[in-house]
Each structure stands twice: as C-alpha cells, then as structure tokens.
Amino acid sequence: MPEPALERLAAGLLARGLPQDYAQRLLAELEDHFIDLEQEHRLAGCSPQAAATGAWRTLGTDDVILAQVLARPELSRHHGGWLGEPSRPIALPTAAYADGHAIARWGASISLGGVLTASMLLLLASMIASGV
C-alpha cells in the first residue's frame, strides 16, 4: 500500500463519514506498522526497494482495510474520543480529493453570501449616515 493508497484510504474514510481523528489514528498506526515491516524485510536481506514493496504487500490494500472499517459501524458512530493524533494536513486535501466539486460549490456560495452581506451592511450604514 504505497503513499497514494494511504491517501485513497483517508479520502475513502472521510467521504463515508468517518471522523477525521479516527482517519488520522488509523493512518498513523498503519504507517508505524509499515516501518516495522520494512525493517523486518531489510533484516531478511531485501534491498530497500524490495523491502518497501514487501512491506506494503504484507500490510494489505487500501480497499480491503476500508471495507473492514466500514463493516464496523461503531467506528463511524462515535465521534471524538480517539487518541489525539498530532495534527496532520489530511483533512482538506483528502476532503477535496473525495468531493472536489462539492467543496468548490460550497466555497463559491460562502464567498457570494459574504459579498452580498457586506454590500447590504455598507448600504445600511450609508443610509443611516445620510439620515434616510
């Protein structure tokens, strides 16, 4: 499971409503596990590249791990309470990756709403100032 697979896993978790702190926790543990597996392969005499390939293969694919998470509804029901992970920038990039058009629409509507609100406030302020 190379790096893009981890990103796919994170995106899949967030897109299906898993809490962000849970996604971070799972990814951190998988990465830690990968380091141990890679060391194991290197101790067995593998080249660095072969060790990394072997480690990802042993860890499993992102779709299998995602399916296992989704098979356990209790993991998505509970929000918060996971061991605090150091903040990592997976939230926005992966959320955007998961549904880029929705994020773009949301951003556009927020911007438009802000502009309209500011215009109305300015108009109101100028009316008050001019005594209308």
Add this chain to the structure above:
Amino acid sequence: MAKSNPPFMSGVPELLILRLLARQEMYGYELVKAVRLVTCDAIVLGEGVIYPVLHSLERNGALAAKRKPVNGRTRVYYGLTPTGRQRLDRLSDEWDRVSSGVNAALGEPAHA
C-alpha cells in the same frame, strides 16, 4: 497478506487478540506476530486489517489504548479492560462449546 482465513474463522481473530492481550499489552505489529507464533502460523491475520478489529474492540470497551514513546517513535499499545476480560471468558466458553461439538461430529462414524 500472505494467507487468508476461511469465512468460518469469523470471531477467532477477536478471541486470539483478547487472549494475547490478557497476558500483556501489545501494539499492532507485535500482536500480529504473536498470533502467528502462538498458532504456529495456522492463523495469519491480515496485518492492516487488524486495526479496525482493535479499534472496534476499543470502542466496545474491551480494550484500552495508550500511546508510548519507544525509540523516538510513538506506538499505540492495547491492553485488556475488565469488560474485555469478561468478553474473553464468554468467547472462550463459546469456542469450547463449538469446538467440542465439531470434534464430536468429526469423530462420529459417518452414516450410510
């Protein structure tokens, strides 16, 4: 994943995890290796899929997780809670009952 376990193994990984963690706290990688060792490689857990199992047990109160710094890395160690011990006892009893039944059936002469 080197091997896969057949569908009837459902529930067995949980039993083994609880049994091993009843002895001592472990982290994921250590736990996967321990399962292989104590079962003489008869049971091989998918290494990445052990985490959803651990997290589910943690969510259900059977396990408690805590971070420990080890050699410049931070690992998540899992330990059994009193709820987990009760669950282990219940699953062990269930396993004894099922395995006795299956053994009895396998030992019985086949009917014509």
